[in-house]
Amino acid sequence: MTDAMLAPGSTIGILGGGQLGRMLALAAARYGLKAHVYAPEPDSPAFEVAARHTVASYTDEGALVGFAASVDVVTYEFENVPADTAHILESHVPLRPGARALAVAQDRLEEKTFVSNLGIATAPFRAVSNETDLRAALAAVGRPAVLKTRRFGYDGKGQVIIRTGDDPATALGAIGHVPAILEGFVPFSREVSVVATRGHDGSVAAYDLCENEHRDHILHITRVPGTLPANLCDEARAIAGRIATALDYVGTLCVEMFVVETDGEPPRLLANEIAPRVHNSGHWTIEGAKTSQFEQHIRAICGWPLGSVALVGSVEMTNLIGEDMAAWPELLAEEGAHLHLYGKATARPGRKMGHVTRVKT
Amino acid sequence: MTDAMLAPGSTIGILGGGQLGRMLALAAARYGLKAHVYAPEPDSPAFEVAARHTVASYTDEGALVGFAASVDVVTYEFENVPADTAHILESHVPLRPGARALAVAQDRLEEKTFVSNLGIATAPFRAVSNETDLRAALAAVGRPAVLKTRRFGYDGKGQVIIRTGDDPATALGAIGHVPAILEGFVPFSREVSVVATRGHDGSVAAYDLCENEHRDHILHITRVPGTLPANLCDEARAIAGRIATALDYVGTLCVEMFVVETDGEPPRLLANEIAPRVHNSGHWTIEGAKTSQFEQHIRAICGWPLGSVALVGSVEMTNLIGEDMAAWPELLAEEGAHLHLYGKATARPGRKMGHVTRVKT
Numbered sequence: 001m002t003d004a005m006l007a008p009g010s011t012i013g014i015l016g017g018g019q020l021g022r023m024l025a026l027a028a029a030r031y032g033l034k035a036h037v038y039a040p041e042p043d044s045p046a047f048e049v050a051a052r053h054t055v056a057s058y059t060d061e062g063a064l065v066g067f068a069a070s071v072d073v074v075t076y077e078f079e080n081v082p083a084d085t086a087h088i089l090e091s092h093v094p095l096r097p098g099a100r101a102l103a104v105a106q107d108r109l110e111e112k113t114f115v116s117n118l119g120i121a122t123a124p125f126r127a128v129s130n131e132t133d134l135r136a137a138l139a140a141v142g143r144p145a146v147l148k149t150r151r152f153g154y155d156g157k158g159q160v161i162i163r164t165g166d167d168p169a170t171a172l173g174a175i176g177h178v179p180a181i182l183e184g185f186v187p188f189s190r191e192v193s194v195v196a197t198r199g200h201d202g203s204v205a206a207y208d209l210c211e212n213e214h215r216d217h218i219l220h221i222t223r224v225p226g227t228l229p230a231n232l233c234d235e236a237r238a239i240a241g242r243i244a245t246a247l248d249y250v251g252t253l254c255v256e257m258f259v260v261e262t263d264g265e266p267p268r269l270l271a272n273e274i275a276p277r278v279h280n281s282g283h284w285t286i287e288g289a290k291t292s293q294f295e296q297h298i299r300a301i302c303g304w305p306l307g308s309v310a311l312v313g314s315v316e317m318t319n320l321i322g323e324d325m326a327a328w329p330e331l332l333a334e335e336g337a338h339l340h341l342y343g344k345a346t347a348r349p350g351r352k353m354g355h356v357t358r359v360k361t
Numbered sequence: 362m363t364d365a366m367l368a369p370g371s372t373i374g375i376l377g378g379g380q381l382g383r384m385l386a387l388a389a390a391r392y393g394l395k396a397h398v399y400a401p402e403p404d405s406p407a408f409e410v411a412a413r414h415t416v417a418s419y420t421d422e423g424a425l426v427g428f429a430a431s432v433d434v435v436t437y438e439f440e441n442v443p444a445d446t447a448h449i450l451e452s453h454v455p456l457r458p459g460a461r462a463l464a465v466a467q468d469r470l471e472e473k474t475f476v477s478n479l480g481i482a483t484a485p486f487r488a489v490s491n492e493t494d495l496r497a498a499l500a501a502v503g504r505p506a507v508l509k510t511r512r513f514g515y516d517g518k519g520q521v522i523i524r525t526g527d528d529p530a531t532a533l534g535a536i537g538h539v540p541a542i543l544e545g546f547v548p549f550s551r552e553v554s555v556v557a558t559r560g561h562d563g564s565v566a567a568y569d570l571c572e573n574e575h576r577d578h579i580l581h582i583t584r585v586p587g588t589l590p591a592n593l594c595d596e597a598r599a600i601a602g603r604i605a606t607a608l609d610y611v612g613t614l615c616v617e618m619f620v621v622e623t624d625g626e627p628p629r630l631l632a633n634e635i636a637p638r639v640h641n642s643g644h645w646t647i648e649g650a651k652t653s654q655f656e657q658h659i660r661a662i663c664g665w666p667l668g669s670v671a672l673v674g675s676v677e678m679t680n681l682i683g684e685d686m687a688a689w690p691e692l693l694a695e696e697g698a699h700l701h702l703y704g705k706a707t708a709r710p711g712r713k714m715g716h717v718t719r720v721k722t
Contacts, residue, residue, distance in 0.1 A: 005690065008686075008689060008704070009704065022390070025410075026390060026391070029383070029387060029409065029410045030702075031700065031701075031702055032702025032703060032704040032705075033704070034704065035409075047412070048390065048412035049386075049387070049390045049410050049411075050409075050410075051409035051410075299693070304690075304693050305693055307693075308696055312673075312722070325369075329665075332665050332668075333666040336651060336669060339392065340391055341391075341392055341393025343369070343370065343395065344393075345370060361722070
């Protein structure tokens, strides 16, 4: 045991009380660690599996200081942790991953610029502050293009496509005239992601490439291994590793990428988004890999050695969104289907209620 | 979904707050269920992963009634639940497994009689209430023999061996002159166990036979599959199934057995003990089987279909007792070792602190 290692019995502070926080708390419990979950919503699913919880706003300095004093390390389940919140916590206790990862991931312009500066391909992009910028950006990247808010976008929210004939001013209005980024439309054939963990010692362990299928802009199915050539999978994993290292990252992250397959050319990867946290496209690792993304994250933030990311078999993870959850009795009865439910009371449309993982060995 | 099935979001009441209760609560969480753990010890490890907990004595009727009112089903992690406790709970809410399993498992004489009446072989035994009984029993079963208290024995506690020349009166004194059973000494070559689950619909799913190695009367290592012939393994699983069915059992149980291998004869099984609960020799199922014993127990008590008990590979589970836990940094770093720690603050000698499971596929 080195000084950087937290001992079993330590308390992990988790910002955010949704299903990711819940699965992080469950992974921590398995290692004899306590979880203290901090979230504003009194009915947060993660509270149910945590030794302690705090219901408070992310801007409540007194509550944050008390929380920091009660834990040995703080992590988070969502990227939109306010910078001030991160700084308050960081001044009392290690925050892993750190504020740098949050700053980059919270702003699509910073994110694309950061990735691009590492020599990693992205869609063409331009910063947009007003209609003049937008017109210039459209001239540079062409149409169709996607106008996205720089901050607080997820699951397809905060973005609008601008096609030939569309009025740029209307598009700016649709996203609320906030600072934006214009991205060239990418004729991608597939969406993929890499979930990887970087340890406190700088080692990186990247899981196999995930091939993702979305429905209504929400992840629907992840398949691993996919059907892309091995060299492309290796390249994708290396990209995730380079990003993690450049961010001096500690914990699990996810890099979402597009695959562009143009006739007669080898397929190409374009990095799209960094999620500085465990990720839905990595849920398959609970049964499908030797160590889950949640366990890896806990290992990393505790300063522990990373586990094996070897695949156990061929895996398919399907999200249960809203009313999909009604199929739980059939899924429980299905041979080899691993059902996970998140303990959410109401199955609202678009709400992630659970997932099911099927492993073929 | 049938009427007998609890819906996700239901609350599982768990009597007992040790590592078994903790792992039951973790399994419940994975299915979107809440856990309410009831235990007298304020620092119970299971409290840390439960939505709610009650610190109260098992004889506190008011607390028991309140607990029963707050849950949809009650189960337990230990067999010594007082009969009155069981009856109070049962009058308010389903208790699974039921009071009958507790009554049989709490009393070694009832247990042996019950098993023997099913036509299942056991060591020879006699009831012992006083010295006269004991002398007659010794004459019947021979020496060496083992005198055991009828109630409240575990991990080798409450028993004494009577060899040639030993004074029966001294032996009775050693166990405190309580009602006892005398068992013929069994020249067993191995200790094995079967962990099995019986569903609410009467279906039984038994895991592969566990070969167990003890150290100081405490389980040390479980190996699955073992090296015994397939027909003996099948017979052992069938015995567990017959016991579960005869008890009208709902949930996971464990039947510990001896294997007697006499030269020139095929090996024989003798049933020794029934644990009406999840069991240490089944911890390997978390990674080593398609459904863990904890998930199976939760499925059964919720009236849900049982999952697959198929083996994932060749498995070895080693308990971490007392100071064994100090090896946690090495175990975390060991490729393919799955470390589980129970969140207990003090590593007292003989205390079960965690376990490690190694799976070879």
